[in-house]
Amino acid sequence: MLTLSRAPFGTRGNLGPTLISWVSLVGWETITVITAAYALLGLLGLLGLPATPVWTLASLVVVAVLVVLFGLLGHATLVWIQQAATWIFGLLTLVVVLFLLTKTDWAKVLAAPPGPWDSGVLATLSIVIAGTGIGWANAGADYTRYLPRASSGWAIVGWTVLGAALPLVVLIMTGVFLSSRLPNLTSATNPITAIGQELPPWMAAPYLLTAVGGLIASADLSIYSSGLNLLALGVRLERYKTVLIDGVLMVAGAAYVMLVAQDFFGPFESFLQLLSDGLTAWAAVFVVDMLLRRGYDARGLIETGPGSPYYYRAGVNWRAFIAWLLGIVVGLLFTVSPWFTGPLARGVFASSSLGYLLGFVVSALVYWLLILAGGRRDVLEAAGGLAPEVPGGGGIGMSQLRLRPRRLVLVGSVLVDLLLYVDRLPERGGDLLAERALQAVGGGFNVLIGALRLGLPAAYAGRIGDGPMGQRVRAELASVGIPVLLPPVEGRDTGFDIGLVEPDGERTFVTAPGVEAELSLPELEGLALQEGDAVYVSGYDLCYPLSGAALEAWLPGLAPGCLLVLDPGPLVATIPTQRLEQILRRVDVLSLNARELQLLSGEEEPTRGAARLCSQLAPQGVVVARVGAEGCWLASAGGVPLLVAPRPARVVVDTTGAGDAHVAAFLAALAAGRSLEEAAHEAHVAASLAVERAGPATTPTLVELEMALAAGRKSGGVWE
Template structure:
């Protein structure tokens, strides 16, 4: 156990360790969250029947998490983080464009998670010791909230800065803890499902079903496309691809699928509870728990949110390095913790309307991230043909390209198409998106479920495949020995 010194350099063969099964707990631990229940409520709220919501959600989860698993295969093959390996497709400097969007998205969600973890801890203390930690109306005092904010940030920073080895160990124990507690939670919530009232909603049309599937993809899997290789890159180079894909996709999709089914059942049979959970998920879904379980389960909720924050802060540090920031991995991770601290502090203590706007902005950013992931997936065939040569992550003259116009043009066109075919609930962002939709289609399921994200991915992947494999533009990097597969 030591502080990780590797940044965006290839991990050497003598530093590789672990098995692909070790990827399961790291993804499971921060996807087995109570928020997964609200995802089922969101999918159901599109107008789907109970069974449609379940099938659409589970199918969307497995499709999108499989994409994450496929991208994660590049980790053991190259020893590089995902946002460094994307230099193969976009070029050394061209890669900074999609990486910047990935960095913003990553940091935004971590601000939200740190905030949610802090408020959950403060609410727990306000419930246990109201005379000390509760203000008027039962809400946590400012001191209590600030104290939990500091504790949450300190725990996140300490593990993330330490690096890969500690993260893999910590997340394994968190996975066992959160998984076991979630089983008890499911048992306790089952009586609140009104089974006699479930299954009465009529089936919706095919487009609505597809909309539910796409909504599930954007809520979970597509947001992880730029993470996979960060945790798989220490695996031995010869690790079978199918095992990397299987354990990664199962770690993501299994817990959220179970929780989505639970959320859909609640939404279908208990509208009052599901409506409350849609706006304040943690408060609504823990309000009916017996006190003996409420306290430990609240702590587990905090731990699961910390698990997500730790991995996100770690990956955002690698993202800064991929953009060319001249610092060590631990330094960029600490820098990100400071930025997240300012964002979460603003969200907790200053703004009362920032969260909705920022979440709308992050949904818009997912158009670029999804398109980037689709192009990278298509480029895997070229990377494999070139023996996963890590010299392709270098600038022009050192084995790579400064920019590859085929990928960048495909990303630009796909992003324009995606932005033009999605909508936003925020009035300011709404002016920047949906420009390819008619007034009538802006209120359709196609627009409100953001199916345009998947359309953008298909456009980007198809255009890049045509330019690269059919037109044979810009296939080979400059001055690279194709036979060199970086085994030295």
């Protein structure tokens, strides 16, 4: 979220809101740790241990250590932990809530007189808004990381909001009802233990365990988002260091509240009210900018130097920055909290502390007026705010694709690779000991994961068996959030291949096909494709008798709103000629290496071969011919083939995933609005990074690719 915030504020102007956001997240981590430590202290009380400063500090340290340890885990592990914690602690919480409701003095609740509208309703509303909405606005986008990658925009917004709001509504109302038995709950030093004392011992232990576990899981989300905020601030530290920094600050803040101030609600209320002024003013500018802007330059958001379209003047969009500061000042003038009271916090504001809402209105209005007063061209157009269209031309007569890819849909094979690293190939009838072995999901998976890493959504439209290989494939796809569009095949297994990798990175494969090689025409016709889908097909699948026949019947009639991408692969010479010719007439992007180019075109000269193949493709079809360390040839109908200069690999470790990385990066760059030449250059840089690593799925991340591109520009590289 704070990376996207560079668009309205500028790459340097965004440092202010990002710093406020980071402080907010550290504060939430501290509050969560305090609450979990109070719960652990109550649990120790059930064992007869007193709530002395020593045990208080011990509870705090234990909770903080657990938060830090879990925070060091990877994203996939955190997703698993959050899923488990949601079910376990969610069900336990529901049991505790139902028990507490049965103990509610309903007569007292229903007979309670209405509270004052200013110091009662509005004051409560201000705390609820600050604590359940504004306080997490800067982290909302981070929570989408824990949803499946294929989720729609509405699903992302809906489930994130529902997941954040529903538990809070239930717990807040439970606290309201519980106050009928505990009138002094809001002033209790340890509210968690105060609630636990209302429960019988057999219920108090599960309640306190639920509180400790659920709060630790919640703190881990904040500590992960906090690390992302530090990256957005430009703090280039390893992730474990950012976690340790947060850990130290958590312990220090929690120790002050629990041992020095010995007051939970005062610091909590001050934290919510004061930081809401900064976050609400930021949100106002962000929302206005988002409503006026039609798109973002994804790569421009990562680049922070003068080359970024969001650099503006000295890296700051002063219109947004001034609007943000004015909103903060107005909010603080009308804010009331235990730690600070603004000079204009009088009347209704003296008891409700709704100053941050005034700040929101001021920031939104000021930014909107400044944009209308002449900032539209400077901010929304000059900075790439209008969604960039694919340029109409570039290079030497180079045409462009008719559509921009929106999603990669792989129709074909995902199987398991068993790679054996050898010093040479064995002679016929011989034997050889491998230096090491690697088992991984490969085939079309390499293209799918490559597209995801570079920001292009992906889906798998192929068959998966329910045997050991199929289970491995399905688990791997699920772990990275790639949806499978076809149901599993029962009683059959997915295939595998054995690859021999030589010291120079060259590999030799033998494949044993499984159910992935048996696609049927009804399965293909039943696929729910979307406008802008780039349907990717490999030559391997065209060689299979069943899949090949089905694809031959289906691909020529592919919907006009979809792109067809073909990589003929090393088996190009074995694809039935009639089948290949018929499919080529529908192909929009043909990606292949030098050997495949020669075999398919019959030409030894790459330029002639690329030009010849262009004439066999769909109108505006493009040929991308990879020629190793020399770069790649790019050709389209009516244009002169263009050699895109390479970025040499520092060392060649494994060429297994190079072609897959190339085509994934090419499509991802086109999806981001790059021209064909730019996309081909980025694709070759991605492939050069891929061969420096071992394993099939070696496509770099978008950040890694951007760093390599930036390094090339600084060193006077060919492409600028």
